[in-house]
Amino acid sequence: MLHPNLSLNEKGHLTIGGMDAVELAAQYGTPAYIIDEDMVRQNCRTYRSAMAKYFGGNSRPLYASKALSCTGMYHLVREEGLGIDCVSGGELFTAKTAGFPAGRIYFHGNNKTDRDLCDALDMGVGTIVVDHEDELRALAALAAERGIRQRILLRISPGIDPHTHRAISTGSVDSKFGRAIETGQARAIVAEALSLPSLELVGLHCHIGSQIFDIDPFVDAARIMTAFLGELKRDLGFDCRKLNLGGGFGVRYTEFDPVIDYADAIRRMAEVVHTLCAENKIHVPDILLEPGRSLVAAAGTTLYTVGSVKEIPGFKCYVSVDGGMPDNPRYALYGSRYTALIANRAGEEKTETVTIAGRCCESGDLIGEEMPLQPARRGDILAVLSTGAYNYSMASNYNRIPRPPVIFVAGGRTTLAVRRETYRDIVALDQL
Numbered sequence: 411m412l413h414p415n416l417s418l419n420e421k422g423h424l425t426i427g428g429m430d431a432v433e434l435a436a437q438y439g440t441p442a443y444i445i446d447e448d449m450v451r452q453n454c455r456t457y458r459s460a461m462a463k464y465f466g467g468n469s470r471p472l473y474a475s476k477a478l479s480c481t482g483m484y485h486l487v488r489e490e491g492l493g494i495d496c497v498s499g500g501e502l503f504t505a506k507t508a509g510f511p512a513g514r515i516y517f518h519g520n521n522k523t524d525r526d527l528c529d530a531l532d533m534g535v536g537t538i539v540v541d542h543e544d545e546l547r548a549l550a551a552l553a554a555e556r557g558i559r560q561r562i563l564l565r566i567s568p569g570i571d572p573h574t575h576r577a578i579s580t581g582s583v584d585s586k587f588g589r590a591i592e593t594g595q596a597r598a599i600v601a602e603a604l605s606l607p608s609l610e611l612v613g614l615h616c617h618i619g620s621q622i623f624d625i626d627p628f629v630d631a632a633r634i635m636t637a638f639l640g641e642l643k644r645d646l647g648f649d650c651r652k653l654n655l656g657g658g659f660g661v662r663y664t665e666f667d668p669v670i671d672y673a674d675a676i677r678r679m680a681e682v683v684h685t686l687c688a689e690n691k692i693h694v695p696d697i698l699l700e701p702g703r704s705l706v707a708a709a710g711t712t713l714y715t716v717g718s719v720k721e722i723p724g725f726k727c728y729v730s731v732d733g734g735m736p737d738n739p740r741y742a743l744y745g746s747r748y749t750a751l752i753a754n755r756a757g758e759e760k761t762e763t764v765t766i767a768g769r770c771c772e773s774g775d776l777i778g779e780e781m782p783l784q785p786a787r788r789g790d791i792l793a794v795l796s797t798g799a800y801n802y803s804m805a806s807n808y809n810r811i812p813r814p815p816v817i818f819v820a821g822g823r824t825t826l827a828v829r830r831e832t833y834r835d836i837v838a839l840d841q842l
């Protein structure tokens with residue numbers, strides 16, 4: 411199987427963390443997102459221990475919570491001792507509702523509104539990652555009004571093209587995020603931040619993109635950022651205490667994707683940071699990383715019920731499911747590839763090649779094309795793997811389809827993390 415937590419039982423059914431997927435579908439209905447909580451915890455521990463080993467005790471992974479944001483996830487990562495990154499007022503509010511300690515929140519965004527900034531200040535968010543000068547000035551004024559000194563990082567673009575999909579590449583000079591070293595704007599914003607008494611500049615941040623398998627761009631980013639810190643120390647006397655190198659490690663969606671050794675990638679990044687700090691005679695800052703996808707994607711599986719199976723002779727076979735782009739828009743957005751299987755006959759060979767379609771009135775509403783699958787029949791349970799990240803968090807109510815529930819499984823037990831939306835929920839905001 412694609413992930414170590416997936417297996418087959420004696421009935422030939424798919425199991426997720428030891429639990430029968432067909433029984434989960436019967437209990438919770440479909441579509442449903444199943445999250446293997448034990449696997450998420452294991453991933454959190456891998457990051458924590460590798461970072462402590464190679465970067466030292468004050469280094470910490472921050473869960474990039476846009477990957478899967480719900481109160482249950484904030485409880486879980488809090489228990490695992492991670493910080494979090496939030497990118498909107500809604501994520502901040504969700505974290506706050508879960509009782510997540512505000513001091514361990516990093517607040518991101520390339521265009522935070524004044525309302526966002528006020529909310530963040532008023533809830534005591536530990537660190538705000540400032541994107542550009544306008545925001546820097548607005549935040550400085552709002553913090554001064556409140557008589558506080560707000561901790562900040564500055565978002566810097568190291569000028570790296572990590573060879574991932576254009577829509578999820580974020581570290582190039584012309585990115586909409588942050589300020590680039592190459593243009594001199596990064597240095598200018600550092601100088602300005604240091605001059606503002608209501609802001610405490612504790613360090614820098616970069617994030618080069620997402621779903622990246624090649625470790626070299628991460629190492630390059632670490633090198634470029636650390637060399638830049640040397641320059642800032644020499645020219646501006648700036649002592650960087652925190653260096654946040656973002657997220658972006660790839661995960662396996664299909665058998666063709668490589669397996670990444672995250673601990674080894676962290677080791678390589680640490681090596682270059684230490685070398686460059688020594689060369690530049692600066693203290694090694696605490697390193698932060700922001701994994702999102704690599705903590706939760708592989709732990710998630712979406713279960714659907716197969717409806718129509720439509721063969722078009724000489725063309726293709728459509729297997730339609732009771733979900734689609736509203737619960738997983740990633741194929742429509744990026745052409746993302748997935749692995750699917752029939753959960754109730756998971757031991758059978760995948761002899762067919764099919765297009766898995768959703769039920770929206772859109773031809774682009776597909777989960778994938780040219781997907782190997784066991785022969786499918788109406789009523790089968792179809793499992794799509796690696797859907798823990800950017801599925802529930804990107805879900806919509808397009809076609810007024812209610813969003814599926816999120817179910818955590820751990821140690822042979824299930825917990826409902828998010829209940830299924832109802833039609834009443836769908837009309838709840840309508841006023842006329």
Ligand SMILES: *Cc1c(COP(=O)(O)O)cnc(C)c1O
Nearest residue numbers: 474617620657658700701702703
């Ligand atoms: C999205 C994002 C992440 C997480 O990226 P993954 O690919 O999910 O690991 C981390 N940091 C920032 C600033 C992001 O925008």
